[in-house]
Amino acid sequence: MSRLTQIVLTIACIALGLLLASQYRAQQSRSTAxxxxxxxxxxxxxxxxxxxNNASLRRExxxxxxxxxxxxxxxEKSSLEAMVEELNRMRIVNGLLEVSGPGVEVQISGGLSALDLQDLINEMRNAGAEAVALNNRR
Structure with missing residues (x-):
């Protein structure tokens, strides 16, 4: 290779390196933006x-x-009676007391993950359901 060819290749490689570095920096700034x-x-x-969440906590x-x-x-009620009522309400919520009355039946066909099922039950409770049974179990 002649001396002139080496100089031209060196300049071309330096120019290519500068262009690649410039492109890399431009890409990094776009990525950051x-x-x-x-x-x-x-x-x-x-x-x-x-x-x-703040509004929900304020309501609570x-x-x-x-x-x-x-x-x-x-x-007219003693605090003991109020506590007994609260205890019975908690027993109903936890499935320790039987309940009766109007209700809804939801049938689900197809696959359902455990997380989806938990979300469904939580939505029912949030909507005011006092008791929820799944496959006849509370």
């Missing part, structure tokens, strides 16, 4: 969830305050 935009969207979702606090006021202001 995309991740920042995604993290901004994630932050919005997190903030939305926190606001929703209000319900507990009303329950406390009902225990404190139970004029």
């Amino acid at each position: 995309v991740s920042l935009a995604a993290s901004g969207a994630d932050q919005v979702a997190i903030i939305s969830d926190l606001v929703e 606090i209000d319900a507990l305050r009303r329950e406390l006021a009902s225990y404190q202001g139970a004029g």
Whole structure:
């Protein structure tokens, strides 16, 4: 190889190296911009969830305050009777007492994961179901 060919190849390799380095840096900056935009969207979702959870906790606090006021202001009922009623309500929720009354029957065909089944039961409870039976077991 002649001296001139070596110089031309060296310059071409240096130019190619500079172009590759420039492209790599440009790609990195785009990747960072995309991740920042995604993290901004994630932050919005997190903030939305926190606001929703905060509102739910405030509702729960209000319900507990009303329950406390009902225990404190139970004029005709003794606090023991109120506690017995609460105990019976908890026994119903935990499936220790039988219940009767109107209800719904849900039939599911096809595959269902354990997580989906748990979500379904939780949604029923959130909708006000006092008792839930699965395959005739509470």
